[in-house]
Amino acid sequence: MSAIRHALSIKREDDFAQWYQAVIAAADMAEESGVRGCMVIKPWGFGIWERMQRLLDDRIKAAGIQNAYFPLFIPLANFEREAEHVDGFAKEMAVVTHHRLIADGNGKLIPDPEAKLEEPLVVRPTSETIIGDAMSRWVQSWRDLPLKINQWANVVRWEMRTRMFLRTSEFLWQEGHTAHATQDEARAETLRALEMYRAFAEEDAALPVIAGEKPENERFPGARETWSIEAMMQDGKALQAGTSHYLGTNFAQAANIRYQDREGQQALCHTVSWGMSTRMVGGLIMTHGDDDGMRVPPALAPQQVVILPMLREKPEDGALLAYCEEVRAGLAGQSVLGEPLRVLLDTRPGKAASKRWDWVRKGAPIVIEVGSRDMENGVVSLLRRDELWDAETGKPRFQNPSRDVAVQTLSSILADMQTAMFTQAQERRDANITQDITDLGALAEFFGEDQRYPGWVEVQWSRPTGEGLKAVEEQLKALRLTLRNVPVHALPADGTCIFTGQPAIERIYVARAY
Amino acid sequence: MSAIRHALSIKREDDFAQWYQAVIAAADMAEESGVRGCMVIKPWGFGIWERMQRLLDDRIKAAGIQNAYFPLFIPLANFEREAEHVDGFAKEMAVVTHHRLIADGNGKLIPDPEAKLEEPLVVRPTSETIIGDAMSRWVQSWRDLPLKINQWANVVRWEMRTRMFLRTSEFLWQEGHTAHATQDEARAETLRALEMYRAFAEEDAALPVIAGEKPENERFPGARETWSIEAMMQDGKALQAGTSHYLGTNFAQAANIRYQDREGQQALCHTVSWGMSTRMVGGLIMTHGDDDGMRVPPALAPQQVVILPMLREKPEDGALLAYCEEVRAGLAGQSVLGEPLRVLLDTRPGKAASKRWDWVRKGAPIVIEVGSRDMENGVVSLLRRDELWDAETGKPRFQNPSRDVAVQTLSSILADMQTAMFTQAQERRDANITQDITDLGALAEFFGEDQRYPGWVEVQWSRPTGEGLKAVEEQLKALRLTLRNVPVHALPADGTCIFTGQPAIERIYVARAY
Incomplete structure (x- = not known):
């Protein structure tokens, strides 16, 4: 087997942004579409997203939340009702103004001036306003609540x-949308969704995250509170990977979501929304990818084990295929991480060594190569994506268990790998969090001009609001830094605010961010 | 238990269109959204669609087809390349012309004239052109084919x-999109997709369908051949429930999808597309619904068994709940139609009898009511949605098996019900197909002015094309009829064409249609 290292053309430490694009190309996950700002998600990338959908959807349904579907288009009138919300989104909305095309004098298609909409429609940037509209019809009495x-x-x-x-x-x-009778219930749902995202990120995506509340200036437009999970990428930057918003009665007021309480009085609902997106796939790449390409945690891998027979277009191929098929069949009936093991016998044309590197770049957790010598010896050649290289020889670190042992142990290897990838990411994250910076000078020095690996700083602050917060934001902006969140599980404050010099009341993360 | 019949306010035979709307409302499946032409799909309706997605997606993946995702927006230039295609869709496209809103002088939001797109984008009506664009990048050599x-x-x-x-x-x-090296392979894929839809419709949705080729005048814009499955609704009209198109090299030419063949020559791909939509949910309603509401075939029911404890807000409720929970747990571990049985213990507030009718209207296949007397006798009260009424007494036809027997037999009852619903629909369909009409006068008489239950007519024809076909279309239009399809499995022609009087070459269905 070839020991040639088919690494990416660019390493993480040379240019992280370029490396990120190189991984997406090498793993064949996505590409630019030619339509401004829109991507094509290719089968391997979409397969990872489908896995995320399945696992998160299971968690959503287990919490008693029901899926539904609302219109893509939102009338402008819906948007205008919540002022902060529209301010937050008006600058970046796709607007539909016509419903027909015609050919102009030169045969070129143009929007038909006769088919102009009386009221333009926007393509939803988020659905609080349209779902709020439906909720106002669905909620009449306290018996209809909570609505999830x-x-x-x-x-x-x-x-x-x-x-x-x-x-x-x-x-x-x-996007989850819930309506509740009381502030307490709504805030409890906000935190339940946050905890669901934390569990999904850490258990399914092997992404360690900090769950906490965003500062006032980073709130969702129209929200009373915004909570997030924040993940550290390998360049030390923060990625907001999921958010949960307590909207108070703002959207209920705008959409007229009222209920009759047990005493017969009309009252406004308290509403909540929470969302997680394909952005998570980017977070997965920047957390788990390495200089050989993507690494997909087993729970999210569309294929967990790929078997590559080293076919030679000779009569012996039949026996080799049968040998591989037994491995496949032995694995296919097993369960890993609570689901059926996903195994592919890859018999497409092409050399096994070349296909091996395709699967390494895609980040399939386990690749099994089987040649005629393996078959004679009753073994397989097994490569773990998270232990790819032998440090001494510089060659791929193949293990050669007997076929039976491979079939018996692979599900526990995959479960171990899921844990190992999380632990590796968590240790790196924790090693890059600094807690002993107490003045702005030291903060500036810590981050310096370096784009890579500066990590996060947990500082103490006095939670200024309004103009005071704006001043903090400006100070940080000059250092290309942002406030991330106030962690749910933080030590109490015991010092002074790094920004104001006043007694600190809590701790907050400061980082460069995506 | 109440014997009051909580039927819909309108019966099928009184006004089928009104009945259809009444079922959707009574089963709480969907509603108008207030956005022109767009609906809100409510949880029960969306749950049925999710079941359809899951079962059809399994069939798609089993055929070696991979899911991916392409942009919502299509540049006009893509559309202009295939003339028939753009002619077919230009009249009904949503056009995005701006990417920002601003407030006008009166504070009203308007599209920002400064943010007008140089080239408008259309919201995809179908994705042949954008996926063809990606295929032209992905296909280089015969080794890249077929691409599915x-x-x-x-x-x-x-x-x-x-x-x-x-x-x-x-x-x-x-929407499935495939590219192939040869016409034979592409046509084989066209028919494979058609057969997949037939199997999905008949086995999963319990909808009997006729698979066949659409006549030339009913082809997808730009297609060389269009094949469909057609289902008969209870008013005798036809519903096109899925289509598969052989596109020839038309779209490959437009998008430049070329490959190098084994001899090193450049050649155009032959492409195929096929689609099935939420329209299928409408077909399900009009096939299986009755005057008591919706009936969902077990394979598509979000909940197959609903258990309703008759709680009285008394201390005995605890024992009753425990009794019901044993039924639930006993069923939850079972398998029905190859999947885990879906069972809900409904403990929401409200009277059991009222909740029973909610579930009957929704069409849950089995409702189990349990009162304290049932518990004392060790039985349950079981209602099958497809055998709701006792013809003699006019009362709901409850069965009272022992709890153990219920747990042991429900999965086979559900499997029977799936078959029974298909058979019932098939017998009705077959009884409403007429084959002995040989002249246009008799055809006109058969359909008459009646909107309901006239059924379909299988006629013999000479397959006219061009102007000849247009004349046929006009003749039928005057009778509010359309040509449906030429069935795959039809007897050979042995008579004369009902339209032209020439020797017939095949048989085709004529019907009123949605």
């Missing part, structure tokens, strides 16, 4: 600078 | 007259 709905959908925000998965004009997501 | 892709997506066709599920401006669907 989720939607899987595409949304559009006209972004000026786009990057595949991380920021695209169209993206895929789920 | 599927997308689950929303599409928009600006319909002037809409009806929930059957015809809405936005709808959900899957």
